[in-house]
Amino acid sequence: MTSAATEPVAGVPVSRRRAAWLPAALLFAGLTALTPVQAEIAIGEVDPAASDEERIAYGEYVLRAGGCVTCHTAKDGEFLAGGRAIESPFGVFYGPNITPHPEYGIGDWSEADFRRALQEGRSPDGHHYYPAFPYTAYTRMRDEDIEALWAYLQSKVEPVAEENRSHELDWFARFRPALIGWKWLHFQPGRFEPDPDQSEQWNRGAYLTLALGHCMECHSPRTRTGGLELGRLGAGSRLPDGDVAPNITPDRDTGIGRWGERHIARYLEMGITRDGDFAGGSMADVIDHGTSHLTSEDRRAIAVYLRALDPIEYEPE
Amino acid sequence: MKRSARLFTAASVAAALTLGLAATSSVQAFDEHEATIDYRQGVMRAIGGNMGSVAAIVIDGADFGDNLKIHTQQLVDLTRDIPSLFPEGSDFPDTDAREEIWDNWDRYVELANDSRDAAEALHAAVESGDESEYPIRFRNLGQSCQACHDDFRRD
Numbered sequence: 421m422t423s424a425a426t427e428p429v430a431g432v433p434v435s436r437r438r439a440a441w442l443p444a445a446l447l448f449a450g451l452t453a454l455t456p457v458q459a460e461i462a463i464g465e466v467d468p469a470a471s472d473e474e475r476i477a478y479g480e481y482v483l484r485a486g487g488c489v490t491c492h493t494a495k496d497g498e499f500l501a502g503g504r505a506i507e508s509p510f511g512v513f514y515g516p517n518i519t520p521h522p523e524y525g526i527g528d529w530s531e532a533d534f535r536r537a538l539q540e541g542r543s544p545d546g547h548h549y550y551p552a553f554p555y556t557a558y559t560r561m562r563d564e565d566i567e568a569l570w571a572y573l574q575s576k577v578e579p580v581a582e583e584n585r586s587h588e589l590d591w592f593a594r595f596r597p598a599l600i601g602w603k604w605l606h607f608q609p610g611r612f613e614p615d616p617d618q619s620e621q622w623n624r625g626a627y628l629t630l631a632l633g634h635c636m637e638c639h640s641p642r643t644r645t646g647g648l649e650l651g652r653l654g655a656g657s658r659l660p661d662g663d664v665a666p667n668i669t670p671d672r673d674t675g676i677g678r679w680g681e682r683h684i685a686r687y688l689e690m691g692i693t694r695d696g697d698f699a700g701g702s703m704a705d706v707i708d709h710g711t712s713h714l715t716s717e718d719r720r721a722i723a724v725y726l727r728a729l730d731p732i733e734y735e736p737e
Numbered sequence: 738m739k740r741s742a743r744l745f746t747a748a749s750v751a752a753a754l755t756l757g758l759a760a761t762s763s764v765q766a767f768d769e770h771e772a773t774i775d776y777r778q779g780v781m782r783a784i785g786g787n788m789g790s791v792a793a794i795v796i797d798g799a800d801f802g803d804n805l806k807i808h809t810q811q812l813v814d815l816t817r818d819i820p821s822l823f824p825e826g827s828d829f830p831d832t833d834a835r836e837e838i839w840d841n842w843d844r845y846v847e848l849a850n851d852s853r854d855a856a857e858a859l860h861a862a863v864e865s866g867d868e869s870e871y872p873i874r875f876r877n878l879g880q881s882c883q884a885c886h887d888d889f890r891r892d
Contacts, residue, residue, distance in 0.1 A: 662892070663892045696784070696790075697882075698879050
């Protein structure tokens with residue numbers, strides 16, 4: 421990753437507090453328009469004894485479940501070659517090229533580099549990524565899912581010689597080392613821990629929602645320093661593109677308490693709400709590029725998990 | 738939005754009291770837009786209600802297949818002329834319609850026609866009893882609703 425945004429701004433003092441605070445709100449990553457959907461896949465979890473072919477197919481499934489396509493494919497651009505604009509209050513991020521091109525993409529990375537990017541938010545040369553890349557959620561990903569995803573990206577994705585576009589950030593947000601402060605405040609690395617008291621379906625749903633689907637990144641209010649409000653996960657938030665990601669806890673008045681599992685599953689498949697209305701904005705992308713490609717069992721599992729959340733009465737302004 | 742509408746009404750009433758007839762006509766125009774907006778939101782909700790019923794039958798297997806035709810016929814009727822529900826200037830007071838509608842009218846009409854065509858295609862499949870086509874045609878219709886809401890409706 422060689423973007424101009426990695427350069428600190430000469431002569432600008434960044435105090436520790438400011439360092440922590442400023443890049444923080446960069447996380448408010450609003451997502452934008454549509455790109456064409458490609459492959460269709462439908463498989464559940466990877467079997468440890470799976471063949472390479474099966475593992476690679478599962479890797480493509482992980483890509484869909486992770487919603488990677490939306491941010492890493494520009495409108496009308498080459499698949500995963502980057503260039504998609506992601507709005508934030510501090511400027512515009514551009515998703516980088518993650519095709520296996522050795523120079524412009526991540527073709528010369530090792531699997532360990534890739535895992536570190538997703539689980540620790542660090543690049544092969546050690547710099548910190550902005551949380552506009554939701555590694556805050558991907559840190560929960562299982563190693564075997566990352567392996568499968570890596571195998572797929574390296575073997576099935578067309579390498580594209582497309583140079584990364586530099587982020588266009590306000591000067592104070594360009595200072596990457598300041599991200600250490602933000603991460604110190606808000607980033608809790610670590611794999612997903614299944615809850616043995618819950619059903620397998622609930623655990624699968626929790627994993628898909630919290631680790632891969634990064635649903636809470638958009639659907640939760642944030643603290644002043646741009647971290648998720650952990651006590652109000654899923655209670656909704658206003659995104660930087662102006663849209664509201666509504667409360668998706670089962671509160672009957674402010675959330676989706678009146679939605680059954682089938683309503684949620686159907687919504688994640690084709691965008692139809694309980695009232696027969698249709699999803700718009702960035703959720704339409706999440707559905708088109710991500711959840712509509714999942715198996716119905718996985719969409720059900722997400723629904724089961726959301727229905728089981730504690731209802732929170734909250735309406736984002 | 739609501740508050741400014743109320744203020745506007747109060748101001749119009751005050752103006753009507755002091756200025757007489759000239760101002761009353763602006764109150765009427767205002768009420769007329771309000772009624773138009775109520776009407777079109779009602780139509781949109783009716784469209785939504787029919788879509789919800791079709792989904793329950795087609796996707797989740799509710800045992801009301803015999804009624805499918807009623808719903809798709811209503812969808813055809815209610816999507817026939819969506820643009821007429823949006824007379825110029827009806828982006829005020831209490832509406833989610835964006836003013837871009839009237840700046841990009843041709844595009845708006847195109848999207849409305851897509852929905853109408855998709856509703857007709859779904860209805861045609863139901864008329865001929867071609868069940869294997871229901872889900873995809875339903876999905877196409879849904880995507881046409883989404884395409885217009887994405888560009889022309891406030892969230």
